[in-house]
Amino acid sequence: MTTRRTAVVTGASSGIGAATARALAAAGFRVVCAARRRDRIQALAAEIDGVAVTCDVTSSDSVLALAHEVGEDLHVLVNNAGGAFGSSPVESADPDQWRAMYEVNVLGVLHVTQALLPALRASGDGLIVNVGSTAGRIAYEGAGGYTAAKHGTQVVTETLRLELCGEPIRVSEVAPGMVRTDEFSLVRFDGDREKADAVYAGVPDPLVAEDVADAIAWIATRPSHVNIDELVIRPRAQAAQHKVHRTG
Structure with missing residues (x-):
């Protein structure tokens, strides 16, 4: 029996x-679903045969508890909380x-990455996707505060890739443009629903969320020697931050 790789x-x-989480489970991973809202992640974990761990990425104690639940071996970390x-x-x-x-988009990435790096290293074939x-x-x-924070996410990713060069850990960033989800703009x-x-x-x-998830799952299933440094993904209607086609 083959043991499932963990994400x-x-x-x-x-x-x-x-x-x-759904996309990685479909790709064969055992997925640890981490978030603050326990009822939601419990339902998701039951759906995909995964594990639910209540976690606030801005709390180092909470993140250490996540690392304890994950254990000594981890193949994929997706730092998505933001x-x-x-x-x-x-x-x-x-x-x-x-x-x-800044706490969630930058320090959250720091807390989780620091806590889970030993398990990623121990797997012999780790991947971090920010x-x-x-x-x-x-x-x-x-959007001064948000752009500053997400520039921080990018630079943390680039720095990690430099610092971990030579180790069995790949480091990627997925950078979406306009993604319509249930909660982000709200x-x-x-x-304010009208503004959202x-x-x-x-x-x-x-x-939509599934488009970005598909890209992350694709990165996670590349051969071990292939590192996707960064993947910028936008809808066809968005050529740039200030160039969006609208109808009507």
Whole structure:
């Protein structure tokens, strides 16, 4: 009997994280679903024959508990937990929102990666996939804190790849553009459905979570000697951050 390879997905309770857990399970991985909302990850883990671990990536103690549950051997880590909070210009931005974005998008990646690196190394064939954003490549108005945080995610990824060169660990970043999920824009606009819907208004076929999850699963199933450094993925309607085709 062949033992399934293990993957950890943070932020697995919804959106890209939940879709990625499903995609990796379909590819044959035993998936550890990590997120704060235990009811959601328990249902997901039951669906995909995985494991649910309640985890807040901004808490080092919580992350150490995740590492304990994972054990000594891990093949894939998907640092997906993240988020955007607020849309104010720099002049009037709430520092607490900026701090929260840095905590989850940068320090969360740090906490989880540090805790799970020994298990990734022990597997002899590890992979880290950090979920960044096209916001980590270009600034745009009203998103100073988010773009700063996602630029941080990108640089952490690049630094890890340099520092782990020569070890049996690959390091990748997936950077999505417009992805319509149930919660991302609602959280950003503090539950304002009208503002959240306006982001995607008239955009024919924005990306959905499954599109990004498919890309992550593809990276995770490349041969061990193949490292996908970075993968930028946008819908056809989005040529750049400021160039989006809208109908109507």
